[in-house]
Amino acid sequence: MLSASFRLDPAxxxxxVSRRTFGSFVEHMGRAVYTGIYEPSHPTADADGFRQDVLALTRELGVSIVRYPGGNFVSGYRWEDGVGPVADRPVRRDLAWHSLETNEVGIDEFMRWAEKANVEVMYALNFGTRGVQEALDVHEYLNHPSGTRLSDQRRSNGSDKPYGIRMFCLGNEMDGPWQIGHKTAVEYGRLAVETARALRAAEPGLELVACGSSHSSMPTFAAWEAQVLELAYDSVDYISAHAYYQPIDGDLESFLASAVDMDHFVNSVVATADSVGARLKSKKKLQISFDEWNVWYLKEFQAAPPTSEWPIAPRIIEDQYNVADAVVVGSLLISLLRHSDRVTAACQAQLVNVIAPIRSEPGGPAWRQTIFHPFALTSRLARGEVLRVEMRAPLYATARFGDVPTLDAVATHDDATGDVTVFVVNRSLTDSADLTVAVAGFGRAFRIAESWTLSDDDLTAANTEQNPDRVVPRTNGTAWVEDGELHASLPPVSWTAIRLSPA
Structure with missing residues (x-):
């Protein structure tokens, strides 16, 4: 039995807690849109063709903001193809995912879906085949009230009021040679700053996200951020970060410690951005939009043979997630919350079917994957202020990250209700852990309001269409509070959330 402890203090x-931390991502890729959020022939489809079962799960997941329409897809996307009468919309090749895009769902349809889901939209601009003019045109369509050609076109298409999108991504992963229109840092930085200036002339107060590195293993990592920000620092508000994780060669110890890499990624980007800001003598602190993150079995996708076909909505990277994956997702959420001073937006990629917490079948059911649960509970329970946690826990050895703490945690305090919530992961493959959390600093007695643990003796257990609730969080009956201390026993390879309320 392991032993771990930390102390919490409201000071x-x-x-x-930024609500935008609990974002998601819908890209025109695979079945994310078609037979994902949209399927007019489905038994649950509403008048607009949206699957109400998926909408209900989206609301339950607690998604706050959704990045749209890509992803790699956006670097070749012509937004004009997706507005106006559906019968007149062209079918186009999507070079990013080697499929056909019917454009049956475009801006107006997606904005209607977002309203039903009660989510904000983070709109990504095409910086691959387009640039300044496209950004101004789509902004005019989205946000200008009326009296111009594109705003009046929106109104004639059924949306009298502007959509009022606040957050725009200036392209996607432009550092990646796989990206249509891939650019050097200087080429991209120049385009980003000119587009940002134009957009701010059109509407001051927009929040703009510059492309950071596609992942921290890129050969240009940090140098890319530095060069881009030397040009665009004063013109943007965020720099993006993307990261995906999977077990490599069966190394579960390192996989369970994936948040160590996310911590290092965030700290490195912050250090790079602040260094540029210091050189420019700027008082502004850039924020990080971690707008793609998840567990993704990427090597399996990369090993798949290429196809010569151009299908519509093919089954692409529909990973089935297990218990270990869910624990890692819970730990990545801990990392994001821990960096809430700089990471103020994040998007788990993606929402449905494509490496997603929600799965659906055409004409059939929708269900929660294992990774759904830590996201939904963290989104619901994380309120108020993020508290500092200094964990005292035994270390264990990993091949990728060296010695890392066996337990990792973050906590939040909602001053309005007095609630304190602890989120903690036990990475040990073999040992349970006795956790003690000192909470006397709050000056009040607490009771256990709710306690949830996700774990299973079979780390490969997954939720399926036939057994959608095989893996669910269960009440942790070991949690108790006495004499200013929270105590709980945490199983091996587990994620736990405990909410304390004033007694």
């Missing part, structure tokens, strides 16, 4: 805070 030691990191930053408020």
């Amino acid at each position: 030691f805070t990191i930053a408020p």
